[in-house]
Amino acid sequence: MQKDMLVASSLCVSFAQHKVLDNVSFEVAEGEVFALLGGNGAGKSTALKAFIGAVAPSDGDAQVMGMSVTKDIKKIRSKVAYLPESVMLYGHLTGVENIKYFLSLAEISKSQSEIEEALSRVALQPEAWNSQLSNYSKGMRQKTAIALALLRDAPVLFLDEPTSGLDPSAIDEFNQLITTLSADGTTVFMVSHDVYGACQVAHRIGLLDSGKIVGMFEREGDAHIDTEAVHSAFSNRGQA
Numbered sequence: 168m169q170k171d172m173l174v175a176s177s178l179c180v181s182f183a184q185h186k187v188l189d190n191v192s193f194e195v196a197e198g199e200v201f202a203l204l205g206g207n208g209a210g211k212s213t214a215l216k217a218f219i220g221a222v223a224p225s226d227g228d229a230q231v232m233g234m235s236v237t238k239d240i241k242k243i244r245s246k247v248a249y250l251p252e253s254v255m256l257y258g259h260l261t262g263v264e265n266i267k268y269f270l271s272l273a274e275i276s277k278s279q280s281e282i283e284e285a286l287s288r289v290a291l292q293p294e295a296w297n298s299q300l301s302n303y304s305k306g307m308r309q310k311t312a313i314a315l316a317l318l319r320d321a322p323v324l325f326l327d328e329p330t331s332g333l334d335p336s337a338i339d340e341f342n343q344l345i346t347t348l349s350a351d352g353t354t355v356f357m358v359s360h361d362v363y364g365a366c367q368v369a370h371r372i373g374l375l376d377s378g379k380i381v382g383m384f385e386r387e388g389d390a391h392i393d394t395e396a397v398h399s400a401f402s403n404r405g406q407a
């Protein structure tokens with residue numbers, strides 16, 4: 168049986184008197200791609216932030232690889248990679264220099280060939296490797312950040328709105344990359360507004376509305392999750 172890499176158990180997060188996550192529970196298995204969908208302000212990013220210790224649970228718990236965010240956040244951070252909507256890398260450094268710099272901060276030593284292998288794995292075109300990041304498209308920055316995550320041996324990837332601002336071919340490449348990483352055992356948790364894109368890539372989709380999970384959709388065999396079913400649940404909640 169596949170082990171659970173992420174567990175939200177009766178997770179609640181409040182800001183002042185506002186309960187942004189209300190008793191949220193789900194598990195994400197090793198190698199699974201899980202997408203949390205919902206309208207603006209539903210609490211998606213807050214759920215993601217709870218797993219990386221950027222917000223604290225007011226009740227319940229979020230666990231990564233069996234470790235609680237309330238007790239083991241340092242260890243958790245060494246096991247996960249977080250890609251915000253705008254990937255944070257240095258524009259004046261090349262892709263390779265960025266990777267070397269961030270690996271050195273994490274005190275990880277990788278050879279040039281290991282770095283090149285990771286960049287090939289994410290399909291960043293070799294001509295770009297030694298070009299300044301300020302020349303990169305959003306999709307190229309994202310690939311660089313994912314290569315960095317691979318080099319850090321992070322078994323869990325957290326992605327916030329990964330396809331917003333990508334053109335259709337970059338979205339296809341992204342979906343392909345996530346599918347490959349997942350097949351190799353990487354666990355992916357993403358938050359998104361994009362019903363169609365999430366249905367293409369996710370094994371399971373949780374629908375969040377006003378801080379509560381109101382729907383869960385799952386792939387059947389090799390068939391993608393039914394976009395219509397998710398869309399109509401989304402619309403019925405007044406979000407589409």
Ligand SMILES: Nc1ncnc2c1ncn2[C@@H]1O[C@H](COP(=O)(O)OP(=O)(O)OP(=O)(O)O)[C@@H](O)[C@H]1O
Pocket residue numbers: 182187205206207208209210211212213214360
């Ligand atoms: N640090 C904070 N302090 C106070 N309120 C916050 C904080 N972070 C988020 N919120 C509030 O929590 C609610 C949920 O925010 P969150 O960013 O999790 O939603 P979301 O589903 O990711 O929305 P979007 O799709 O618009 O990014 C919103 O009402 C937001 O204003």
